[in-house]
Amino acid sequence: MGRNYFLDKDALIDKNDNIFFVLTNYNPYGYVFAYLKYIYTGKGLWKGFDRNLRYYGIRNLLQSRQEFIYEPCFGASFPIKRLSEVKKHLTPEDKIDEIIRKSSTSELDEIILDLISKIDVKNIGITGSILLNIQHSKSDIDFVIYGDKDTEDFFNTFEGFDIDKDWILETSKNYNIPVELAKSLYNKKTRGIYKGIKYSILFVDNKPWQYCKDICIKEGPIKISGDIYGDVRALYYPSTAFLFSNKKTFKILSYEGIYNTVLYGNHKVEIYGMLMECNEDNTIIVGDREIGGYIRPYMQ
16 A cells, blocks of 8 residues: 555645646656646545646646646656655545455445456556545546556457547647647547446556756757657656667657557658757657647548
């Protein structure tokens, strides 16, 4: 119960009852990279809480009413939460354990347990509003799968259920991308509808990462096409993969979570992002605050 280190998708409640979600598996001493999602107003749909971050995406995150700190290793400002201000740390794994051990279950709990049996992996948790016990009748079920093996097993065996058509339209609007691009990013394995309830599947490495491993210098925007190769690290956040183009290799680092399944596997893509020199390696960042960027799969 209650591991003492922080992973992506963990929830933090501060001394003012504001709710944050951790963004990464690498975090400095004294604070974590986290975004403010819920603020208590007494009138909000989520049992009195309102959403501070109503829409996802880097351009929306930059409007968040919270503290940002400039990180010289990355050459950018990140949203943070100071640990001295945190009163409670909630983990997705503990929430699953709580639901499984209940003596009586609700209709929502029954659907969660049914989905867990169909997803059929060992290391799984649940995040979002359900982790916080502030869900409403139309809340999504946000699952977290931990570790390389369970992530690969999931992608090899799970087929998904009904298509969530709303996700395509909402993603087009939230990220300011064409509907056709949003449609090409949709994956029924990770987003869908089961028994009338929307679900998402998110992926997190089960180990903390080294902070400030790379030092990066910004070179400028780049648009490039080539063959992408991504293993399970493409599915974590931030997503990482490799692009092979004109006998050159680029590391792709995406801070926009909608592109993770496109970076997974081996196929052709077009990428627009910010070219960075990181420890003498060429890295392209998608989700740069200046230019945004995108990853567009070539349709077969």
